[in-house]
Amino acid sequence: MDLLESARQGSKPEEFYTVCPKCAENGKSPAYKLGINTKKGIFNCFRCNYKGRLSSLDASYEAPDVTLESLKERLNWGVKEAPICDLTDFTDSIQSSSEAHKYLANRGLSDADIRKFGIRVGKPYLKDGEKFKFWKDRVVFPFYHKDKCVYAVGRTFNGSKVKYLNYSGQRRNLLWGLNRVKSEPIILCEGIFSAIYAEKLTGVKAIALLGKKITLEQLSLLQGKATKIYLCLDADVTKKEKKDFLKTLIYSNFPVYDVELTVAYKDGKVLTDPNDFGKDFITFFKEAKKKTMNDLW
Structure with a gap:
């Protein structure tokens, strides 16, 4: 397995996380516990304490080749210059x-x-x-x-x-609304109207994914922009979808708070989005719980 091929960026540009080979050898479930620091040229698994120089992590990599730029190139990191939309x-x-x-x-x-x-x-x-x-x-x-x-x-x-x-x-x-965010907490929503209402009701900048998943490209855009994330998926999200999403965010070292909406009914209508709940959404937001890795295992 190419460990660096599937690496995910951490909270700093030089930090990445990938699957620990020693944990895999010992029969443990794959997890992004192996921290990589390209600036210091070291790695360390936070689960089994496997550590050392990057040059010893994978024989196919030599220390001079394992740099931030080479990793970004391999990961196709960041946003390619998109054509202007007039x-x-x-x-x-x-x-x-x-x-x-x-x-x-x-x-x-x-x-x-x-x-x-x-x-x-x-x-x-x-x-x-x-x-x-x-x-x-x-x-x-x-x-x-x-x-x-x-x-x-x-x-x-x-x-x-x-x-x-x-x-x-x-x-x-891309992420809708990210251009207005400058090193501050954000609410991460599925849809644009959901993001607009979430921001109007709470005063916290909200951005939209246009879906229930986040890509590595989108995740990289949050680096240096978001200081903490309030994840607000629609109430109809499945437990697996929510868990997978939370894992992705937490592995990236963001403080993550789960705004857990509950499906409700009003006047024969099913309420699932922040815009459906109106001012009641503020209650869900205030009750958002911080999620850690331990909550997911």
């Missing part, structure tokens, strides 16, 4: 559409919220002389990287069967 091509300000403005107002978003989160409305656009209407009648949420828009998601407000429309590109490298 919002003016296919979106306009919310004020240009009374329907879009009304839709957001009905969902509890003020004009200040619209400006804060940079929400826009889709419009028809021309490409090679042909008119396209993919983004029409959708509120659009831009994704920013290094202050440039590189991606967008559109949500229909006219009842279209296709609820969400994604801009071309790889969203696995």
